Amino acid sequence: MFSKEWFFYVFGRWVVISGIAGAIVQYLFTDTLGLKTIPAFLLNQFCLACVFWYVDRLIFKKHFSENLLSFFHFPRIKTTYGLKEQFDKVSQEYEDLKFKITQSPDKPQAWLNEFVDLEHTVEMMERLLRERNIDIDREYDRVAKENLKKGYYFPRAKEKKSTGRKPSRFLETLEKEILLCDGAMGTYLRSKGFGADVCLEALNLEKPGVVKGIHAEYIEAGARIIETNTFEANRFKLEKYGLAGKVRQINIMGARIAKEASAGRVFVAGSVGNLGRLISPYGEVSLVDAHDVFSEQIRSLAEGGADIILLETMTSFLEAKEVVLVCKEISDLPIICQLTFTDEGVTLYGDRLADCFYELEKLGADVVGLNCSLGPRMMIKLLKSLPPHFKGKISVQPNADLPRYKDGSSEYSIDPQYFMQCAQDIKDLGVNIIGGCCGTTPAHIREMAKVVVGPPKNREQ
Numbered sequence: 001m002f003s004k005e006w007f008f009y010v011f012g013r014w015v016v017i018s019g020i021a022g023a024i025v026q027y028l029f030t031d032t033l034g035l036k037t038i039p040a041f042l043l044n045q046f047c048l049a050c051v052f053w054y055v056d057r058l059i060f061k062k063h064f065s066e067n068l069l070s071f072f073h074f075p076r077i078k079t080t081y082g083l084k085e086q087f088d089k090v091s092q093e094y095e096d097l098k099f100k101i102t103q104s105p106d107k108p109q110a111w112l113n114e115f116v117d118l119e120h121t122v123e124m125m126e127r128l129l130r131e132r133n134i135d136i137d138r139e140y141d142r143v144a145k146e147n148l149k150k151g152y153y154f155p156r157a158k159e160k161k162s163t164g165r166k167p168s169r170f171l172e173t174l175e176k177e178i179l180l181c182d183g184a185m186g187t188y189l190r191s192k193g194f195g196a197d198v199c200l201e202a203l204n205l206e207k208p209g210v211v212k213g214i215h216a217e218y219i220e221a222g223a224r225i226i227e228t229n230t231f232e233a234n235r236f237k238l239e240k241y242g243l244a245g246k247v248r249q250i251n252i253m254g255a256r257i258a259k260e261a262s263a264g265r266v267f268v269a270g271s272v273g274n275l276g277r278l279i280s281p282y283g284e285v286s287l288v289d290a291h292d293v294f295s296e297q298i299r300s301l302a303e304g305g306a307d308i309i310l311l312e313t314m315t316s317f318l319e320a321k322e323v324v325l326v327c328k329e330i331s332d333l334p335i336i337c338q339l340t341f342t343d344e345g346v347t348l349y350g351d352r353l354a355d356c357f358y359e360l361e362k363l364g365a366d367v368v369g370l371n372c373s374l375g376p377r378m379m380i381k382l383l384k385s386l387p388p389h390f391k392g393k394i395s396v397q398p399n400a401d402l403p404r405y406k407d408g409s410s411e412y413s414i415d416p417q418y419f420m421q422c423a424q425d426i427k428d429l430g431v432n433i434i435g436g437c438c439g440t441t442p443a444h445i446r447e448m449a450k451v452v453v454g455p456p457k458n459r460e461q
C-alpha cells in the first residue's frame with residue numbers, strides 16, 4: 001500500500017519545504033525572539049503540519065471528495081519507469097502477493113488487492129516491452145507450450161473473433177460513414193433551470209417530456225447518435241440522492257425516452273459514466289463491486305432498448321477495462337469506450353492514451369475514444385500523437401472548452417462556429433464519431449452537422 005513512490009512523494013516534499021521553512025523559523029524565532037533551538041524547531045514542524053494538512057485537504061478534497069485517504073494509496077509523482085525499475089516493482093508486488101496468500105490461503109478476497117497490484121504491474125511491464133518492439137506474444141506461446149508439456153495447466157480454447165455476434169446496423173454504418181453524436185445532456189439540462197441539487201437522471205421518471213424534448217432538439221440539429229440521460233445513473237451516484245433502489249427504472253426509462261424520440265431515425269446510445277469512486281488499488285471499491293454496479297446499469301439500458309452502449313468519461317484504464325468486460329458479458333451490443341485524459345495525454349492515474357486505445361480495442365471495444373475535460377484543440381493535439389497504425393475506430397467528444405464559473409453556474413466559451421472548424425480538423429484525422437461533451441448545445445451540433453458527413457478519412461494518409 002505505502003509504496004516507495006509514496007514515501008518519495010510525501011517525505012521528499014516534507015524535507016524540501018521543511019528545510020526552507022526551518023531556516024526562516026530559525027531566523028525569526030531563534031535569533032530575533034531569542035528562542036531555544038529545539039522549541040523553535042518543534043514550533044516550525046507544528047506550523048508546517050498545519051499548512052500541509054490544510055493544503056492537502058484543499059487539493060485532495062477537490063479531486064477525491066469521496067475518500068480522502070484513498071489518495072495515499074497511489075503515488076502521485078510522475079516517473080518514467082525503465083525496465084529495471086519495473087522489474088523491481090514486479091518482484092516486489094509478487095513478494096507481497098506471496099506473503100498475503102501464505103497468511104490466508106483460503107480467502108481469495110483477502111489477497112485480491114495484492115493480486116490486482118501484481119496484475120497491473122505486470123501489465124505495465126508488458127507495455128514497456130512492447131515499446132521496445134519485443135515480441136511478447138511469441139515468447140508467451142513458447143512458455144505456454146512448455147508449461148503444457150509439463151502438465152502445469154490446460155489452455156483455454158482459443159477465442160474466436162466475433163462469434164455469433166448479431167450483425168449490427170450501427171457497426172455497418174460506421175464502416176461507411178462518419179457519424180455525428182449529440183452534445184451535452186447534463187450541462188444543457190442545468191442551463192434549462194435544473195439546479196445543482198437536482199438529480200438529472202431522475203428526470204427520466206419525473207419529467208420525461210423535458211428529456212425527450214432535448215433529444216428531439218439534437219436530432220433536429222443533425223445528430224445521428226443520441227445519448228440517453230443516464231450518465232450518472234449508477235448505484236453509487238444515485239445513492240447520494242437516496243435513489244439507489246431506482247437504478248433499473250431510471251435506466252430503462254432513459255433508454256425508452258430516447259428510443260421514442262428517435263423513432264428509428266437515429267441510433268440510441270446508452271450512456272454509462274464512471275463510477276464516481278476509485279477502484280482498488282487506487283481506492284476502496286473492489287473489482288467485484290465495480291462489476292456489479294456497472295452490470296446493474298448496463299443490463300437495464302440493454303433492457304430498455306439501447307442500440308449501443310456508450311461508456312464515457314472513464315477515469316482510468318482499469319475502470320474502462322472492467323466496464324468493457326461487463327458489456328461483453330451482458331450483451332452483444334456495440335461498445336464505444338471513451339476515457340478522459342489530461343492535456344498531457346494520460347488519465348489521472350497515468351495510463352497513456354495510445355496504451356488505452358490499443359488495449360481496449362483488443363478487449364473488444366468496437367470504438368475507443370476520449371471525451372470531456374479538454375476542448376477540441378487539445379484533443380486534436382492528443383490524437384496526433386496516436387501511432388498511425390492504430391486500426392481501431394475512434395470517437396471524440398470535446399467540451400466547449402473549460403468551464404468558467406459565473407454567478408454559481410458554469411459557462412463555456414467556445415462558440416458553435418469555432419466548434420465546426422475544429423470538427424473539420426478532427427474529421428481530417430480519420431475519426432469515426434464526433435460529438436460534444438460538457439457545454440455543447442444543439443447550436444454546436446447544428447454547425448458540426450455541416451462538416452461531419454461522408455465516409456471516414458483514412459488515418460494512414
Ligand SMILES: [Zn+2]
Nearest residue numbers: 372373437438
Ligand atoms: Zn463532459
